[in-house]
Amino acid sequence: MMFRLFCCALAIALSLGAARAQDSDAPLQSLLQANADAVANPSRSTVDGLVAALLASDLPGVPVFLERWRDRGVYLRSSDGLFYYATKAEGGYALVDVDTGQDAGQADSADITELRPNAGVRRVIGSALVAFQLLDDDPARRLAALDAIDRSPSEDQLEPLRLSIDEEPDPALKDRKIRLERLLSARFAETPAQRIAAIESLEGDLGVDARAVLNLILTTSPAVFAELPTDRNIAAVLEPGTEALSEDEAYARLVEAGFAPPLTGVATIKDALIAAMDGDAVAGIPVAGLSTDAAREAAYEALAATGAVPPLVTLDDQAAALAAHRFVLLYAEPDPAITAAAADTLEAIQFKVGLNQAADLALDGLSLASIYFLAAIGLAITFGVMGVINMAHGEFIMMGAYTGYVVQLFIPDYTLSLLLALPLAFAVTFAAGVAMERLVIRWLYHRPLETLLATFGISIALQQLAKNIFGTQARPLTSPDWLSGTLTFNEVVSISMIRVAIFVLALMFLGLLIYILKRTRLGLEVRAVTQNPGMAASMGINPDRINMLTFGLGSGIAGIAGVAIGLYAKVTSEMGADYIVQSFMTVVVGGVGNVWGTLAGATLIGFLQKGIEFLNPSNTLAAQTYMILFIILFIQFRPKGIIALKGRAAGD
Amino acid sequence: MSGSFIARNPSVLWFLLALSVFTVAVTLMSEVTGVGLISTSFVKTLGKTLCLCLIAIAMDVVWGYCGILSLGHFAFFGLGGYAIGMWLMYARTEIIVVQSLANAPLPPTDKEVTDAIATQIFGVVGSAEFPLIWAFSHSLALQLLMVVLVPGLLALVFGWLAFRSRVTGVYLSILTQAMTLALSLYLFQNDSGLRGNNGLSGLQNLPGLDAVPQSVISIAFFWASALALGLGYVLFAWIVSGKMGSVIRAIRDNESRVRFLGYHVESYKLFVFTVTAIVAAIAGALYYPQAGIINPAEIAPIASIYLAVWVAIGGRGRLYGAVIGAAFVSLLSSWFTGGSAPAVNLGFYTINWTDWWLVLLGLSFVAVTLFFPKGIGGLFDLIVLRPVPDRQGDYGPDKGAWRREEGEP
Amino acid sequence: MSTLLEVSGVSVTFDGFRAINNLSISIGQAELRAVIGPNGAGKTTFMDIITGKTKPDEGRVIWGPRSISLLDLSESQIARQGIGRKFQKPTVFEAQTVRENLAMALKNPRGPFDVLFYRKSRATAARIDEIAEEIGLTDDLPRRAGELSHGQKQWLEIGMLLAQDPQLLLVDEPAAGMTPAEREHTTALLVRAAETRAVVVVEHDMEFVRRLNCKVTVLHEGSVLAEGSLDHVTKNQDVIDVYLGR
Structure with a gap:
């Protein structure tokens, strides 16, 4: 009864609307009224x-209408049979005219009906909308449409995309x-040939989404x-008992598929x-004797004989069941x-990704x-020139980093403070x-051994002193904005600007040191x-003066290294200790008393550590362990390091 | 022979006498066996100190006599502790597990017991299975063998590699430090099989001896530590006296000259390195049941450096010097860091020793190296007046590491 | 006279500098030989090669009746083969007594466990006393080697060499820092030693070489320039040009 009434009302409304539809001021409304039932x-x-x-x-209003329609924002007013955009407002709904976008007064909630297109319809609307957005005059909207496709790709987006x-x-x-x-075609194109063409065209594409589509x-x-x-379409046949499929997993699949009874495990028994x-x-067998699996199995079989429990399924049964079945991986895609x-294609991409990862790793x-x-x-430098091992070297690194931190406390401009911190850190540690x-x-x-121990005494004193002054918590050393970005080469290869800066800094110091040692009077005297x-x-x-200057220079560079390290790691009183063993390793591996040797040692150790971390990414501790073991073995073959002085000058 | 050995080394007798007097005195003052002047925890501290003295004399032999500044002997100490800790933990957990499974409806199978123990021990690192290295942990005898074998083998292999390639001086020190670092980093991992940074704990509770109070156990361990120290002292005094000592000191002072005399220097170094490593491990096996817990932080390189500090402060090249240094510095250190030392008020700043002790230690260490290279043990020279050679430069364990002149070996 | 040591075609290069250049020398079973040459002629390197301190780039060093190649042996193995060396500067163990120094050098098993369980015997003590007497250090046996004078250290080192009982003695400038009387004594000692074994003396002092009265080898730029009696080589024009004439 109600329904019929409603239909009558609708019919009246439609006829009224049709009268309005002639109105040329409202072309969209009239078009909608012409298809009112379908809308x-x-x-x-x-x-x-x-x-x-x-x-x-x-019509210009069509995209907006489609969007609102899909999002259930279009309402039908019963009183005049017109379509409006409506939003909930005080005491009912605020109406907006579909053509002009102007306010069209208020409506009582009883007076209007929300249009509720179902999911299938909304998809059609959506794809039509995509076509509109893809052709929109505003590039930002076109970009948004592409992003939307990227987020949730679907079959019906393909056609509008192609057209656009x-x-x-x-x-x-x-x-x-x-x-x-191409990405959409690979999945949704009509013919297999088209899809294969699209898939093959993805070769060489490093994007994560390309790999995602292929996967x-x-x-x-x-x-x-x-x-x-x-x-x-079988992807692979798996043999039970191999790495890809253990026997237990295989049997679990059989059980799941209902092809075999569950194994009577120890817990079940x-x-x-x-x-x-x-x-x-239990079944006439004394409990006290059931302290071995064999005895328990026997008791269970006795129970099974009485019919109280299902028969024992043993490992033999499992093996027989496994042998009688084939385990496969099936592609969801039926076309081989x-x-x-x-x-x-995926393999080719993976290879290229591998190459790029190697570059990134490098x-x-x-x-x-x-x-x-x-x-x-x-x-x-200090070891090579003076034969002195400075165990407090790590603490000089720490002093440099804290100098940078203190400078930042006074100078809020990060660029300026960094520029000031570098020479200041050098000066502080040079003096120390x-x-x-x-x-x-x-x-x-x-x-030398006593020097090692005495400098170690200084090292623990300095470390504790830093703890007493700055506390145990880590202090930040903030890098300026221009250093906080990332240099991106492609989807795989990228590096943070700080690291680039540290690389440049290292290059500068390499050049500077080579210059000082080879081209200046000081360098000549140092070499002598x-x-x-x-x-x-x-x-x-x-020699006293030379030793003093050399030691100051070595310590000063440690201070600069401290600022550099502090920029990408936190500044703590223990940061020096974290680097001291690696530094020793670098010197030992590279060969003493030679800038190039240190460079070679640092390169070897840096690459080695990254390489090991790449092979075993979850475990940086293990990576360090293996690296040290490698170094111990390396010393076996080149006890004097990569670049060793030979002959009489070696002073062995 | 033994008579002449004692006669030639009167300090051994004096040391043994002092050690016995000390042991008896502590026993008489403890809570259980004496008048109760010394608390159980302090007896434990003293017992631990004796173990530290034992590893210190091992360090003195390898460094002060043989000239190898090993920064790895605390690793052997820790391995010894881990080896005995594995048995302590297994056996104790086994007792608990067996008790709790006794109430289960069915008598437990062996595998159920083992699995339950494994779950108890390794639950903390998210595992429930025994790693392979625990294969012997059920047996005290086998695990005691491990105390000696594992560190001994490690020292043998590492020493063979290092000495074979003629790594000496600071290079060798750094290499041993690297070994220690590698070991401790490895043990810090959860899947190292030794509970990662949790380490082994509850070691003070001896399996099956729950009824025996800690005050008794502490005295027993104190005696065991004193006995080990005494035996270790005699062993090392014997090694460093006589011809062996002569060769070892010669290696320290001029390694290649010894080689040209026909001695295979590497074998001697390897012998000293391995024997001292084993003694260090035994010291560790006695130390950690008294400490109650062992974790990888104990064998970080810094611990081995402190060991060198003790020996240097005590005076290297004489065994009693190492004992004095280890006892003095470690007791002083626990006094300062334990908060018992009175704070010094300077008016504008109060020196709190828990914060400043390391600064003091570091600086006094520098001072000892600079001004008292003979350490505390050097004071005895003032009493005994050892003949001091006068026509020489600065001979010492490290001279072999720094020679440039042509024509010298 | 059969050959004890045969060095043939040996060359060594240090960073492009040829210290030894195709050197060939052979030493007989019981022979006293003096090696002279200007600084940098390769005298010390020659000794380094024989004692295993330096490995040559090419050439052969053959030792003894069983013709063992010394190049495959380590320093200590070579020393145990019976080659003793006295260094230019006296290198004795200054922190130890003269007796300990001699005891260490005495010919005995050299393994660590042999040494650990080594027990003094009357025979070895007698042998030490005998050597001490020969080198004039009997009264100094309990003294530390560091307390000795330079000349006494030289003697101690020679004593250690004798205690090793080697078949070949390599002696580098034994007379440096000695009084004329001590030189006399040294000469006598070396000549006596050469009666039963081979002795190679590297020396600058022509007077000392003349007193040894033996075959002389002149080294120059890493190879043999002349060989023969002292009178013979001093008349050689090449020798005069490079060495004596300057």
Whole structure:
């Protein structure tokens, strides 16, 4: 009864509306009224024609209408039979005219009906909408449409996307459209040939989404058959008991598929026995004797003989069941040609990704190597020239980093403070190094092991001092904005700007040191003292002064390294200790007393550590362990490091 | 022979006498066997200190006599502790598990017991299975063998590799430090099979001796530690006296000259390195049941460096010096860091020793190296007046590491 | 006279510098030989090669009746084969007593466990006393080697060499820092030693070489320039040009 009334009302409304529809001020409303029934009660069969009509009208309001329609924002007012956009408002709904977009007054909630297109219809609307958005004049909207396709690709987006490519004026967006078209074609194109062509065109594409599409095509699911089927697209036949499929997993699949009874496990037997316990015995067997699996199995079989429990399924049964079935992985995609093309393409892409990952890894290794180089070069200089191992070198690194931190406390501009922190850190640690050389090391020449221990004493004192002053928590050393970005080469290869900066810094210091050692008077004297201190002294070189300057230089570089390391890691009182062993390793592996040796050592260790971390990414501790083991073995073959002085100058 | 050995080394007798007097005195002052002047925890501290003295004399032999500044002997100490800790933990957990399974409806199978123990021990690192290295942990005898074998083999292999390639001086020190670091980093992993950074705990509870109070156990371990120290002292005094000691000290002072005399220097170094590593491991096996817990932080490189500090402060090249250094510094250190040391008020700043002790230690260590290279043990020279050679430069364990002059070996 | 040591075609290069250049020398069973040459002629490197300290780039070093190649042996193995060496600067173990120094050098098993369980015997003590007497250090046996004078250290080192009881003694400038009387004594000792074994003396002092009265080999730029009696080589024009004439 109600329904009929409603229909009557609707009919009246429609006729009224039809009268209004002639109104040329409201072309969209009139078009809608012309198809009012299809708009109000859309179905899969009617919606295509309606959408086509709307698109054909070429009216400016159509995209907005489609969007609102899909999102259930279009309402039908019973009183005049017109369509409005409506939003909930105080005391009912605020109406908006579909043509003008102007406010059209208020309506009572009883007076209007929300249009509720079903999911199928909404999909059709959506794809029509995509076509509109893809052809929108606003590039931002076109981009948004592409992003939407990227997020949730579907079959019906393919056609509008294809149509929009030729119309696209923006070259960047056009490229993106072409690429998206390929990705969609790979999955949804009509003919297998088209799909294969699209799949093959993805070769060489490093994007994660390309691999995702291929992996989607190659999705597999496990299945069990008594005989191998011929009409299914089989990805692989798995042998139970191999790495890909353990026997237990295989049997679990059989059980799941209902092809075999579950194995009577130790736990099942135990539960069954406990359940069937009768005083001190189970099935007539005393409980006290059931302390081995064999005895329990025997008791269970006795129980099974009485019929109280299902018969024992043993490992033999499991093996027999496994032998009687074939375990396969099935492609979700039925066409083997497509999966084969996808597998080939994926393999090619993976290879290229591998190459790029190697490049990325090399960049990481290079940046780690520059850090080690900066941390170790000061140590190498003091060790090479003076034969002195400075265990407090790590603490000089820490002092440099804290200097940077303190400078930032006073100068809020990060760029300025960084520029100031570098020379200041050098000055602070240079002074500390000179002081240490004059007060301690000078008195311990020719006693390297005692120097090692004395500098270690200084190291623990400095570390505790830093803890007392700055506290135990990590202090930030913030890098300026221009250093916080990332340098991206492609989807796989990228490196953070800080690391680039550290690399540049290391290069600068390499150049500077080579220049000082090879081209300046100081360098000449340093080299003279390195090779023969006694002779150098008799030539009028003051070895004490040279030693002092060398030690200051080595310590100063440690300070600069501290600022660099502090920028990408936190500043703590223990940061020096974290680098000291690696620095020693770098010096030892590289060969003592040689800038190039330190460079070689840092490169080897940096690349090695990154390489090991890549092979075992979950476990950086293990990576460090293996690296140290490698170094111990390396020393076996080159006890004097990569670049060793030979002959008489080696001073062995 | 033994008579002449003691006669030639009167300090051994003096040391044994002092050790016995100390042991008896502590026993008489403890809570259980004496008048109760010393608390059980302090007896444990003293017992642990004796173990530290034992590893210190091992360090003195390898460094002060043989000239190898090993920064790895605490790794052997820790391995010894881990080896005995594995048995302690297994056996104790086994007792608990067997007790709790006794109430189960069915008598447990062996596998159920083992699985339950494994779950108890390794639950904390998310595992429930025994790793292969625990294969002997059920047996005290086998695990005691491991105390000696594992560190001994490690020292043998590492020493063979290092000495064979003629790595000496600071290089060797750094290499041993690297070995220690590698070991501790490895043990820090959860899947190392030794409970990662949780380490082994509850070691003070001896399996089956729950009824015996800790005060008794502490005295027993104190005696065992004193006995081990005494035996270790005699063993090392014997090794470093006589011709062996002569060769070892010669290697320290001029390694290649010894080689030209026809001695295979590497074998001697390997012998000393391995024997001291084994003694260090035994010291560790006695230390950790008294400490109650062992974790990888104990064998970090810093611990081995502290060991060198003790020996240097005590005076290297004499065994009693190492004992004095280890006892003095480690007891002083626990006094300062334990908060018992009175804070010094400077008016504008109060020196809190828990914060400043390491600064003091570091600086006094520098001072000892600079001004008292003979350490505390050097004071005894003032009493005994050892003949001091005068026509020489700065001979010492490290001279071999720094020689440039042509024509010298 | 059969050959004890045969060095043939040996060359060594240090960073492009040829220290030894195709050197060939052979030493007989019981022979005293003096090796002279200007600085840098390769005298010390020659000794380094024989004692295993330096491995040559090419050439052969053959030792003893069983013709063992010394190049495959380590320093300590070579020393145990019976080659003793005295260094240019006296290198004795200064922290130990003279007796300990001699005891260490004494010919005995050299393995660590042999040494660990080594027990003094009357025979070895007598042998040490005998050597001490020969080198004039009997009264100094309990003293530390570091307390000895330079000349006494030289003697101690020679004593250690004798204690090793080698078949070949390589002696590098034994007379440096000795008084004329001590030189006399050294000469006598070396000549006596050469009666039963081979002795190679590297020396700068022509007077000392003349007193040894033996075959002389002149080295120059890493190879043999002349060989023969001292009078013979001093008349050689090449020798005069490169060495004596300057």
